[in-house]
Amino acid sequence: MVNKQYYNYGTSRSVIREIFEFGLKLRKEIGxxxxxxxxxxxxxxxxxxxxxxxxRKLISEKSSVALHGYTSAQGDxxxxxxxxxxxxxxxxxxxxxxxxxxxxxxxAALTITLGALYExxxxxxxxxxxxxxxxxxxxxxxxxxxxVSPDYTSFxxxxxxxxxxxxxxxxxxxxxxxxxxxxxxxSKENIVKLAKLLEERQAEFKHPIFLIADEPYRELxxxxxxxxxxxxxxxxxxxxxxxKSLSIPGERIGYIAVSPDTNGAGEIYAAVCGxxxxxxxxxxxSMWQFVAAENLGKTADISIYRTNRDLLLSTLTASGYExxxxxxxxxxxxxxxxxxxxxxCERAKKYNLLLVPGDCFGAPGYVRIAYxxxxxxxxxxxxxxxxxxxxxxx
Amino acid sequence: MVNKQYYNYGTSRSVIREIFEFGLKLRKEIGxxxxxxxxxxxxxxxxxxxxxxxxRKLISEKSSVALHGYTSAQGDxxxxxxxxxxxxxxxxxxxxxxxxxxxxxxxAALTITLGALYExxxxxxxxxxxxxxxxxxxxxxxxxxxxVSPDYTSFxxxxxxxxxxxxxxxxxxxxxxxxxxxxxxxSKENIVKLAKLLEERQAEFKHPIFLIADEPYRELxxxxxxxxxxxxxxxxxxxxxxxKSLSIPGERIGYIAVSPDTNGAGEIYAAVCGxxxxxxxxxxxSMWQFVAAENLGKTADISIYRTNRDLLLSTLTASGYExxxxxxxxxxxxxxxxxxxxxxCERAKKYNLLLVPGDCFGAPGYVRIAYxxxxxxxxxxxxxxxxxxxxxxx
Numbered sequence: 205m206v207n208k209q210y211y212n213y214g215t216s217r218s219v220i221r222e223i224f225e226f227g228l229k230l231r232k233e234i235g236x237x238x239x240x241x242x243x244x245x246x247x248x249x250x251x252x253x254x255x256x257x258x259x260r261k262l263i264s265e266k267s268s269v270a271l272h273g274y275t276s277a278q279g280d281x282x283x284x285x286x287x288x289x290x291x292x293x294x295x296x297x298x299x300x301x302x303x304x305x306x307x308x309x310x311x312a313a314l315t316i317t318l319g320a321l322y323e324x325x326x327x328x329x330x331x332x333x334x335x336x337x338x339x340x341x342x343x344x345x346x347x348x349x350x351x352v353s354p355d356y357t358s359f360x361x362x363x364x365x366x367x368x369x370x371x372x373x374x375x376x377x378x379x380x381x382x383x384x385x386x387x388x389x390x391s392k393e394n395i396v397k398l399a400k401l402l403e404e405r406q407a408e409f410k411h412p413i414f415l416i417a418d419e420p421y422r423e424l425x426x427x428x429x430x431x432x433x434x435x436x437x438x439x440x441x442x443x444x445x446x447x448k449s450l451s452i453p454g455e456r457i458g459y460i461a462v463s464p465d466t467n468g469a470g471e472i473y474a475a476v477c478g479x480x481x482x483x484x485x486x487x488x489x490s491m492w493q494f495v496a497a498e499n500l501g502k503t504a505d506i507s508i509y510r511t512n513r514d515l516l517l518s519t520l521t522a523s524g525y526e527x528x529x530x531x532x533x534x535x536x537x538x539x540x541x542x543x544x545x546x547x548x549c550e551r552a553k554k555y556n557l558l559l560v561p562g563d564c565f566g567a568p569g570y571v572r573i574a575y576x577x578x579x580x581x582x583x584x585x586x587x588x589x590x591x592x593x594x595x596x597x598x
Numbered sequence: 599m600v601n602k603q604y605y606n607y608g609t610s611r612s613v614i615r616e617i618f619e620f621g622l623k624l625r626k627e628i629g630x631x632x633x634x635x636x637x638x639x640x641x642x643x644x645x646x647x648x649x650x651x652x653x654r655k656l657i658s659e660k661s662s663v664a665l666h667g668y669t670s671a672q673g674d675x676x677x678x679x680x681x682x683x684x685x686x687x688x689x690x691x692x693x694x695x696x697x698x699x700x701x702x703x704x705x706a707a708l709t710i711t712l713g714a715l716y717e718x719x720x721x722x723x724x725x726x727x728x729x730x731x732x733x734x735x736x737x738x739x740x741x742x743x744x745x746v747s748p749d750y751t752s753f754x755x756x757x758x759x760x761x762x763x764x765x766x767x768x769x770x771x772x773x774x775x776x777x778x779x780x781x782x783x784x785s786k787e788n789i790v791k792l793a794k795l796l797e798e799r800q801a802e803f804k805h806p807i808f809l810i811a812d813e814p815y816r817e818l819x820x821x822x823x824x825x826x827x828x829x830x831x832x833x834x835x836x837x838x839x840x841x842k843s844l845s846i847p848g849e850r851i852g853y854i855a856v857s858p859d860t861n862g863a864g865e866i867y868a869a870v871c872g873x874x875x876x877x878x879x880x881x882x883x884s885m886w887q888f889v890a891a892e893n894l895g896k897t898a899d900i901s902i903y904r905t906n907r908d909l910l911l912s913t914l915t916a917s918g919y920e921x922x923x924x925x926x927x928x929x930x931x932x933x934x935x936x937x938x939x940x941x942x943c944e945r946a947k948k949y950n951l952l953l954v955p956g957d958c959f960g961a962p963g964y965v966r967i968a969y970x971x972x973x974x975x976x977x978x979x980x981x982x983x984x985x986x987x988x989x990x991x992x
Contacts (some may be wrong), residue, residue: 205806205862206869207716250662259657268644272846308850308879315878322601344876412599452666454700454884468599475600478608481731482738484704484709489883490848492678495870530829 218565220244223549227558234556237534240585241558244575245384245534247451248574249504255450258495275487278477279306279459283497287459290500295432298464305476306488308456310445311337315483315523317441318345318376318417326375332566333537335384335418340525348373354567359386359528359537360394363401370405376414377402381430385565385572386537387530389428392436399437406439408552412467415440419565420458421533423449423503424508428531434463441472446496448534451504457492457574469543475583505533509534512575512582519586523593534576537562541596545571607734613958614638617943621952628950634979635952636967639778640846640878640926643898643970652889665888669881673700673869675829677891681853684894689754689826694859698871700882702850704814704839705731709877711810711835711854712770714869718818720769725755726960727931729778729812735782742767748961753922754788755778764799770808771796775824776815776833779959780931781924781965785823786830793831806861809834814852815927817843817897820904822925828857835866840890842928845898851886903928906969906976913980917987928970932957935990939965945989949982 220243227241262271263553279429283306288299307313318328328347337485342349350369355362361379370377379381379398381390390398398415406413417433417440434440446460460474516536520527524537540548545561545568552559553570561569575582614637621635655664663804672678678695685693701707712735722733722741726748736743744763749756755773764771773792775784784792792809800807810832811827830832839852856867910930914921920933934942939955939962946953946965956964969976 205718206650206865207714207873209863210714210872210876211869212872213875214868214870246663246667248663251666255666259653263653268650268845269640269642272645272649272848274848275638307884311878311880313878315876320601320604322618323599340876341878366943401930454666454668454881456880456883471600471605474608475605476608478604479601480608482604482709482734483877484705484707484735485852486705487848489702489850489886492883514953 212422218336220560223558223560226553230556232532237584239556239558240581240588240597241573243558243560245574247448247453247504247534247576248578249451249506249508251451252451252499252504254499254502255495258498259360259491262491262494266494269408271491273490275306275322275490275493277368277480277487277489279304279491283404286497286500287461291461294501295435296482297435298434299461303462303464303473305480306493307458307460307480308485308488309447309453309458310418310473311341312456312485313443313445313458313460314338314416314418314478315341315345316485317443318342318347319483320472321414321424322346324335325373325418327371327373329366329369329374329377331366331379332567333383333385333562333570334378334380338378347375351566359383360387360390361398363397367401369414372409374405374413376416378416378418379433380418382425382532383534384421384533385560385562386528387529387533387535388528389425392429392431395431395436396510399415402439405493410497412439412589416443417441418443420445420448423501424506424509424534425532426513430532430579434465438463438465440468441466446499449498450496452492455489455492457496459489463527465526472503504585509576509578510577511579512577514585515579515582516575520589523590524572524597525593534574535572536573537567538573540571541567543569543595552592555592557585557588601926609991612730614954616867617954620947624950631978633950633952634975634982636969636971637952637954639882639968641842641847641898641928641970642972643845643900643902644847646893646896646898648893648896649846649889652892653721656885656888660888661882664884667884668820669884669887671874671881673698673882673888674884677887680891680894681855688895689829691826691829693855694858697856697858697863697867699854699867699874699969700887701852701854702814702879702882703841703847704837705735705851706850706879707837707838707839707852708732708810708812709735709739710870710873711837712736712741712881713873713877714866714936715769715808716740717769719767721765722768722770723760723763723768724775725760725775727753727779727877727956727964728772728959729928730958733771740943745960753782754784755792761795764807766803768799768807771811772810772812774812776819776926778815778927779929779954779956780922781927781929782922783819783824783925786823786825788824789827789830796831798832800914806833810837811835814839814842817895818900818903818928819926820907824926828859832857832859833861835860840893843897844890844893846886849886851882851890901971902973905973906971909976909980910967910969914983917984918991919983928968930967930969931961932965932967934963934965935987938964939963946986949986949988951979951982
């Protein structure tokens, strides 16, 4: 009687959500302070003051109709101009306000971009570990999805497998750097290598292959440089969100940036506008467009995440856990202490540690720790991690 | 190279948008005060003070993380509870917070509902005159669309044609009362008649036929009573938005209410959740969920719209225009003074009157006047309307 696929999407509880619900139950039983819940990627650090002060300013100074009324479907012109200027100023890249499309967050940026690029029979390549919703969104747009298995040494890119994964049917490849769940930042060298591989494949198959760069964690880095992908590969569509940088994930604000050098940029942008229209995105939330435009490049106080990362890293490695040091995001991706990461996460629950098995992200044997929690929770968890490791060694 | 259908949606300029762009040009040439632009349904009345004051309160009192963080995908629980209580209190209808789904406005409510109900080969019936995006959204979900021609005497429902339009393939019928573009409010008698017809057709075809009630104009009425449709027909899904009532169309906030009495209500709600997920709607903008929940039933100062409507109605009917008196919205739907409404609108431009031909809404021969403009603009336009009519009589 209803759409079967959507019904399945609506009823198949995600593993992450199930762990989170378990955490809520556990908090009631043993007290919130005793639960070390690392399951959800919901920022715990307040937005920078400039966010709420911009809201106050807009409400006081801008007319209600201009502030809360429809913007153009692509987004307010002045907002798009500020973003394209920011891209040029910050990354030295070409950009145009006429190729920026404001979205309801990164998820909408991805569903709209995937929809815009899709033609009958197209294939989309994703690189493990990856955010599991990519598959839902690509399948909904119509794509078959090919998964490239992880490069376990560094969580960069398994180039050997990627090479064969890209076929004549491949329309796009999604990358996510800094990466959820591994925290890895793809190095400049690897972006160059990726560009070369895609260019070869384009020449071979005689059609463009688009790189979709999903970048909600761009500013959440601890010293590492995040390459601006369109500077290295012209057929790149950037999907950005202010959710993590400004700690406003609930407000749903982000953008799509089509590079002016992309093959058929105007055509792609028109299809982006059409996809947004067809999926019901009339415009991105207007006030948040204006707030975002005044907060470009700003971040919440991410030194808290850095502190959490460093605390966890030093204790975990000292207690025998293996982990590639993450350069960004607020995730640590550690190797489970037994082959089956699901079983490992079950065992961790005994110590009130709530972790997510890497199987969700296509990287079995690993475990995600979302350390966007209070430093107090991190400190409390350290003995639990040590005890868990001791149990395995006993 | 891109999705052809989406490309077409992105490049086919809507007639309304073209008229609006012409208006912008004209303003520059002859001054804004001399242009009588009735093309767009963008509210011109400020939001009630309670909207911005609630924003201020939330920003001062609620923690940043609770205010701007993700809510659950269906929407914040307390928000959904307030809405379901409001529905019960106001309309005496059953409602459940577990069957309310918060959306990015009415457009998202419709794309999600249409997607959730769609099964292979389904048909959707729309009643002219209707908001043209319905067809885009229904086609995107997969439906064939059947249009029922207008009841020109009252812009209620052409029941005779509706009866044959509904076939074994029909999964849903969209109604919009108060109606854009006619301003008509479907009478209680006609809702009862519609319910009876749908029940007969359901019994005949042995499957549920859903009524999708698109209600962004529910509170924009001038004395008329708007029936709460689920009280009359149980297989109704209500799609509501706060855009017009609170003058916040840019902020994208609304909801889907599945009635607890609907056949397979739980199943439909699960498919709604799945459709929202698949289309990239992670959650509705969080702060606006909280603002909306504190402004249920409130409206901007709609006495301004009433004044505009009355001024236009009295002058237009005195100058020989024919019009069904609209009970709601901020639209007047007048009969063009020649057979071809497009030609009529072209002629109106000479008087700096910007009107939208009814052809866009499936009602040729008629013209939409969006009077959500300043009363000053309305007053200025009256002599232009009179002169235009005089030209036809000359």
